Amino acid sequence: MATVLALFRRELAGYFATPVAYVFIVIFLFLNGIFTFYLGDFYERGQADLQPFFVWHPWLYLFLVPALGMRLWAEERRTGTLELLMTLPVSVTQAVLGKFLAAWAFTAIALALTFPIWITVNFLGSPDNGVIIAGYFASLLLSAGYLAISACISALTKNQVIAFVVAVVVCFLFTLSGLPLVINFFSGWAPQVLIETIASFSFLANFTDMTRGVIDVRHIVYFVSLTAVWLFANVIAVDQTKGT
């Protein structure tokens, strides 16, 4: 645990040692503002809630999280520091956790900095703050899913651009799998069970339910297990590819 903490601190400090962190946060807040107020009809809806804010998060994360995750392992492999890290008395699992938790904490910081929107909505009306907290919680879980995918893919290449592109594609598939586009393609010929399974794999479906304040154990289990599976794959990927 102390080891994971040491890795976590180094990684998190690493974000703020370069302009990357500030650029990322500014872009995240800027896009959130644009999406919420212009595309989301925040004012025009005349409703005091944060639906128009959260609804964009899967699409924001789709690009921003792979951008954050692409360097996690690819950079270490490119610069050779992976050899340094993997010859410290640190297990691959500890290293994977330290890196993941730091990147996740970083997205949590970026998310926390959207608090003015929360203040605004409370200023304009009287929203159900329970639902809003559920929304933030859901957004955090969602980012963990995207991040675990991006981290795992980053471990498979030295090239950050490749890591980014592949991660966006995989994240996109997970996001999309619940959309009518996909479901319609299957409905009519595929068994209902299969359709439901595919739909239940969707980030969107699980996420949207939660932002409406419906926090079901199923949704939490979905995100937690998805993240765990991808992190496990990340451990295997690092272990198998570290010397090549």
Place this chain on the structure above:
Amino acid sequence: MSTLIEIDNLSKRFGALIAVDGVSFKVARGEVLGFLGPNGAGKTTTMRMVTGFLKPDAGRISVSGHDVLEDDIAAKAAIGYLPEGAPLYGDMTAAAFLHFITETRGVARARARERFDWAVERLGLQSVLQQSIDTLSKGYKRRVGLAQALIHDPEVLILDEPTDGLDPNQKHEVRSLINEMASEKAIVISTHLLEEVDAVCSRAIIISQGRIVADGTPMELAARSRFHNAVKVTVRGVAEADLAKALGGIAGVSEVATDAIGTDVVRCTLFSSNGTGLLAEVSRHVQSSNWTVDEFGVETGRLEDVFRSITIGEPEKKGQKEAAS
């Protein structure tokens, strides 16, 4: 002496290339092993397997009594490792980086502070502690890499080209540091600087195309040189041809190499026909011929010569090493 590193029949291949091919050796506490070999011989690959970074295809490795394949964490805890090229986290300051290393290595706080001060002092890092590693010169990066390898006072040290890029003063400093630590540790260094072997190593292994081709003390290895027991005479004022003729006639001399090193000054190297000493014979002859002698002595042998004769031409033969598949 207790054995701290034990490697048995280690092999590693990359695709069709056999990078390390059945390497076995032991290193005991108190030994400094020089790991020599031409580029691509497999030195780094061997070190990467010993430090648990690469998994061998075959063979066993034990470090401080821990099997590297079964309990890599315990083995890694006992090792201080400077990887080839000294990779470091460039976005950290030197101080933050060293603190990170003591933390992940679980060094207790008070001890960590003590060791930090020791490493900073011994490697001369005071002036660059707050500088980010990316902005350090090559030599300072190497020093931070060495500090990182030494900071937890490991029992086993594996240093891949530790003095590469250091200035002559720092080279000297690092070599005396190694000599100082030698008695309590088992140390393996790879190097292309043969004078380093004489300066710090108690034993040397030459590896070529993944196989050990020589193993012995630097003295033993140098004795394999054709210069071993050769006699060197530098004479002033005698023609090169006359000297060669006169010296070549001495009993036991098989060959005379002459080399004009200045106007009228010729250095001759006399090789013995059976490897035994020539000194007495040559000395008698030189005295009786009344030459002006600038220099006279016997050679112990040259490591460089042995290295070349053992490994020469091998990079070209590399194709043969590739497996038939």
